[in-house]
Amino acid sequence: MMSQHPTALIPSSSNPHDITALCQANVLTPKGVLKSTTLQMQNGVIKSLGADLPANHFLRSEDVHTVQLGEDYLITPALIDLQLNGAFGVDFSAGNIPEMQKVLDTLPQYGVTGILPTLVTAPLMEMVSATNAIEELIHFNTRATGAKVLGIHLEGPFLNPDKRGTHPKEHMLPIDLDALHLLLSPHVKMVTYAPELDENFEMLDALREKGLLVFAGHSKAARGHLRAAINQGLKGVTHLYNALESYTHRQVGTSLHALLEKELWASFIADGYHVHPEVLELTFKMKSIDKLVLVSDAMSLAGLKEGETARFAGTVVQNKEGRAINTEGHLAGSTQLLPDMIRNLLNWEICSLEDAFQMATHNPAHLLGVDDHRGSLKEGYVADLLLWHQPTMKLLATWIGGELRWCDEGLFRQASQGIVLNPEAIENKGSALNPPSQYKAHLTL
Numbered sequence: 001m002m003s004q005h006p007t008a009l010i011p012s013s014s015n016p017h018d019i020t021a022l023c024q025a026n027v028l029t030p031k032g033v034l035k036s037t038t039l040q041m042q043n044g045v046i047k048s049l050g051a052d053l054p055a056n057h058f059l060r061s062e063d064v065h066t067v068q069l070g071e072d073y074l075i076t077p078a079l080i081d082l083q084l085n086g087a088f089g090v091d092f093s094a095g096n097i098p099e100m101q102k103v104l105d106t107l108p109q110y111g112v113t114g115i116l117p118t119l120v121t122a123p124l125m126e127m128v129s130a131t132n133a134i135e136e137l138i139h140f141n142t143r144a145t146g147a148k149v150l151g152i153h154l155e156g157p158f159l160n161p162d163k164r165g166t167h168p169k170e171h172m173l174p175i176d177l178d179a180l181h182l183l184l185s186p187h188v189k190m191v192t193y194a195p196e197l198d199e200n201f202e203m204l205d206a207l208r209e210k211g212l213l214v215f216a217g218h219s220k221a222a223r224g225h226l227r228a229a230i231n232q233g234l235k236g237v238t239h240l241y242n243a244l245e246s247y248t249h250r251q252v253g254t255s256l257h258a259l260l261e262k263e264l265w266a267s268f269i270a271d272g273y274h275v276h277p278e279v280l281e282l283t284f285k286m287k288s289i290d291k292l293v294l295v296s297d298a299m300s301l302a303g304l305k306e307g308e309t310a311r312f313a314g315t316v317v318q319n320k321e322g323r324a325i326n327t328e329g330h331l332a333g334s335t336q337l338l339p340d341m342i343r344n345l346l347n348w349e350i351c352s353l354e355d356a357f358q359m360a361t362h363n364p365a366h367l368l369g370v371d372d373h374r375g376s377l378k379e380g381y382v383a384d385l386l387l388w389h390q391p392t393m394k395l396l397a398t399w400i401g402g403e404l405r406w407c408d409e410g411l412f413r414q415a416s417q418g419i420v421l422n423p424e425a426i427e428n429k430g431s432a433l434n435p436p437s438q439y440k441a442h443l444t445l
């Protein structure tokens with residue numbers, strides 16, 4: 001189904017000055033979807049966006065590879081995942097460098113080109129060695145052929161044991177700056193913690209001083225404390241509703257507080273199991289799209305088959321009907337990656353295509369402070385982009401830094417007018433359009 005070595009029709013790094021022109025497609029830009037638009041890439045960045053240019057526009061020294069698309073094709077920025085615990089049988093917490101590299105090399109098949117490997121609560125020194133392993137991975141991963149590690153996300157160990165979810169209680173720690181400093185390797189970018197443990201915001205201050213992104217999660221912070229934390233630099237909440245104190249019409253809780261605090265960001269999981277789609281619909285009405293970020297929270301079972309098992313957060317987790325279920329019957333992260341979740345949002349018809357992509361491209365890039373060159377299709381931006389068959393939202397191809405890094409076998413063929421798509425290759429690709437996920441109300445996390 002997939003091709004490890006994308007077609008030689010598309011330029012390779014041997015000639016970075018070559019131009020790839022993706023012609024006459026729908027192109028998702030910050031201004032919305034532009035129709036019949038041509039996107040050109042050169043030297044790893046987007047060179048231009050607009051109507052087709054005449055052939056004599058190009059310099060003679062430039063080789064132009066023209067890919068003829070059409071109204072059924074959509075080009076979007078590539079996806080950025082701020083919370084990825086692992087995938088394809090690999091758990092980032094295990095800190096195995098070749099295995100982690102395998103995840104980075106496989107993610108382009110799923111349209112994901114930027115991630116924060118996420119470490120859940122584990123014995124402190126195990127977490128320290130996993131951060132060191134990821135630092136090494138970043139150091140040696142200079143090939144830039146796969147997804148890029150944009151930082152590390154520590155989800156724990158400073159969490160509220162009452163909202164532990166699948167995190168092992170025995171390894172959760174109270175606020176401890178010495179333990180924190182052991183964990184803060186140079187590429188840690190994001191920390192999820194329970195602010196109610198941090199009475200005087202000692203830890204929050206230490207994290208903010210280092211310029212880190214701090215989110216509340218696995219928490220039951222009260223409104224007043226949450227608001228004080230926001231004033232002190234707390235940026236958002238992690239997987240809104242999951243492992244955050246819930247609420248009803250008679251009882252308030254951290255989830256409701258997070259909805260009401262307008263300036264607070266919220267990440268959420270849209271696999272159809274962690275949050276009811278109608279609750280997400282409500283969320284989109286309550287919170288600005290500019291404050292929401294889609295995360296997969298995927299773990300090692302993502303990309304594996306039904307029935308397979310893996311170790312996660314110190315326990316055995318099994319893929320049951322697309323859900324990652326631990327021995328206690330709880331959801332333990334998701335088995336879906338971001339493109340599945342984008343399709344879910346579109347299937348459920350609870351947000352626009354523009355909003356769905358903004359929450360998985362520009363918004364995470366903005367939170368990481370890289371939105372001046374990543375996460376949008378604009379001139380001069382890094383050419384990390386995806387080609388979709390728009391009627392089915394099948395993902396067809398992924399470019400990283402202007403180079404084709406993954407496409408379906410036989411997708412492109414040479415024709416007299418340039419490179420064209422082979423419709424049979426699109427037809428034969430197994431349907432990528434998920435049936436809408438059924439929400440399982442009896443499972444809680």
Ligand SMILES: [Zn+2]
Binds near residue numbers: 165217218239243
């Ligand atoms: Zn969590």
